[in-house]
Amino acid sequence: MSEKRILMSGNEAIAEGAIRAGCAFYAGYPITPQNELIAYMAKNMPKAGRVFIQAESELAAINMVYGASAAGFRAMTSSSSPGISLKQEGISYISGAQLPAIIVNIMRGGPGLGNIAPAQSDYFQATRGGGHGDYRLIVLAPASVQEAYDLTREGFALADKYRIAVMILGDGVLGQMMEPVTLAGKNAGKPLPKRWALTGCKDRKPNVVKSFFMAEGGLEKANLDLQKKYKIIEKKEKRYEGLFLKDAELILVAYGTTARIAKNALFRLRGKGRKVGLIRPISLWPFPADAFRMPGRKARYLTVEMSYGQMVEDVKLSSGCAEVDFLGRSGGGIPGEEEIVNKVNRMMI
Amino acid sequence: MIERVIIAGSGGQGVMLLGKVLAEAAMRQGWQVSWFPAYGPEVRGGTSYCMVVISDRQIGSPYIDNADTVIVLNNPSLEKFKGKVGNKGMLIANSSLAGNFTASGVKLLSFPFTDIAMKIGNIKVTNMVVLGCYLAAKKIVDRGNVLKVFDAMAPSGKKEILAANRMALQEGERLVNG
Structure with missing residues (x-):
């Protein structure tokens, strides 16, 4: 007998996938059509002993994720198109600081406030880097509720492995639709030890996590490190x-x-x-x-x-x-x- | 096999739940299923709808342009969705609240579902009378699987709700089976 199938929406499956992948911190702000995701997190993160915060804005939410990730925790935020635009500054900072994070975009119509209908018109923003600077996100696009669950879990592993922000890019149909899901496995690999994380530096050299490099040649070196990492990802992570x-x-x-x-x-x-x-x-x-x-x-x-x-x-x-x-x-x-x-x-x- | 069902009514008539029970029962039966809701402002008072696809294969679009079955629980829904019934499709209408409809190539089942539910003693089970009618008319999903979904969904300690829903399902089936 195969694993039990349960009926879930894409939004719920992403949330459940994140919880089972050991997401320790979630911050978000409501927006249709991804509200079931934040609602699921509000209900289930505290039950699992994790942190859920409904932030005062999208900007606050992404910066909370920035902080939680810098402190070494698996962290996630989610939104839909206009909200993702608001998060771009934080995403650029997270990328510059080489931090793992999961950002979910359940796309709706744009430009502007657009409408709440399903859309895929944030492709450029997601794949080219919607914020400033030479950075990339790994962008994963599930086509079913099962895949939304699976790729979210995998996303956490990839984010940790490469110290990179991973975007789960779906649309309103995927977020709202319910399909059978098999919740196989327990986690997305153990969170890797994060020796770079800001965990208190008693008896060790302080770690530094930042995206600000004023010293001569500092930023160029940091950017070349990013490019090196992106080359490896381009070689190994195409799906x-x-x-x-x-x-x-x-x-x-x-x-x-x-x-x-x-x-x-x-x-x-x-x-x-x-x-x-x-x-x-x-x-x-x-x-x-x-x-x-x-x-x-x-x-x-x-x-x-x-x-x-x-x-x-x-x-x-x-x-x-x-x-x-x-x-x-x-x-x-x-x-x-x-x-x-x-x-x-x-x-x- | 593919069965595409649009279920529409006014907010509060339980069309979302009707679709969920159908989808979940079909899943228990081993079919592939998808359930897709209207998630716009219409769910807050106007016409609300959901779309259920049941198939023996992987499901493509959960969005339905051409339905095998359209279920309408009020007149605005009938007006909005009567054109979505495909050729040789079925239209199940709630004659308590929806007007008359005829179209060639469409099998029409029209019953006063709301009145039947009121006779059972709970207007809220209108949706399950409709589900019973659908099950008997299409014979794709077994009632046994629907009853299992009832058991799983019903709040514990509310036996009378479960009984009313079972009764509603049975009354709905009787409309078709006699």
Whole structure:
């Protein structure tokens, strides 16, 4: 008999995943469509003997995470698009100080206050670094509630391993939808010993955690250290799911909720004999460029997004194709299976 | 097999719970399921809805454009969602609160669910009368699994709530089975 399945929303699964990964500190501020996440943390973090704080603002929440992480604790915050914009200063500081942290963005419509409908239009912000400076986040994009749970746990391990902030990037559908989940395993690896953490320096040399380097050459050296780390991550931490790539003449590229819809379209098209494949990036940074560089492949690419084509750039850069087709909606619309099938049929005439 | 169900009504009629019980019972039966709620301002008074997909395969979109079954518990919901019933689909309407509807290629089941629930003695179990009707009409999810969900969900020490829900389910099934 397999593990017991329980019905949970994406928001709840991320929260439960974090608690089981040993998240010791959570601070957040409510915003739709990720409210079930903060509500779950409010209820269950104290029960587990951990710290939950509803902060006075998004800015306060991310800086509390900064502090908790500097003190050596596994820490997380969550929000949705406009709230994530508010957190960018703190995210940049955390990145500069090389601190592990989990930041969850359950995307809604933008720009501005936008609306609460599902969206994927924070791709640029997440993958390019939404704050100032030369930094990167590991960005993981789950496509199911189970994967939201799994990637959150994995995210904590990656954050500790590389001393980097990891963003879990979902959309309103993923956050709100309930699906069966198996809560396997107990934790995401033991938190690594953090010799760099600020734990009180009696009988040892003080540790320094900062993103401020005024001495001549200091910042350049710190930035080169970051770049070195990012190179390693780019080499080792790319993740994707590929379907029917061997003989595909047209490859759909989609992540998160949109990938589920694309997958349905793919099976329908295959049923009609169309040689269609799918690449679903799971890590958006590092982008799974290898998936696009198979020797001898002569496929066209069609990216499907709930944005106006923010991922197209990465597909072009990875595949070397100057032309990449795009199908997307943003601001409340979800690309439909039918739309994808029709578009592919038109492309493959 | 894929069954896509839209369940709509006014806030307070229990459409979210109806969807959750259905999804959870289907999960217990071994199906893949997804449950997706309206999470906008409509959940605070206006038309509220949720979407349930039951399948023997991995589920693509939890969002439903073309439903196999649409359940409406009031008239605004009927107006909003009658166009979402796919060809050869089923529409289950609450005639206590929703008007008449006919469309070719749509199987219509219309019963006064609210009145039936009031006769049982608890208007709050309207949603479970509807669920009983749905179970009997579609025969995808077994009543036994629904009863297990009732047992798991009901607050302990409130046996009368459990009894009212069981009774409601049974009355709903009788509408179809006679």
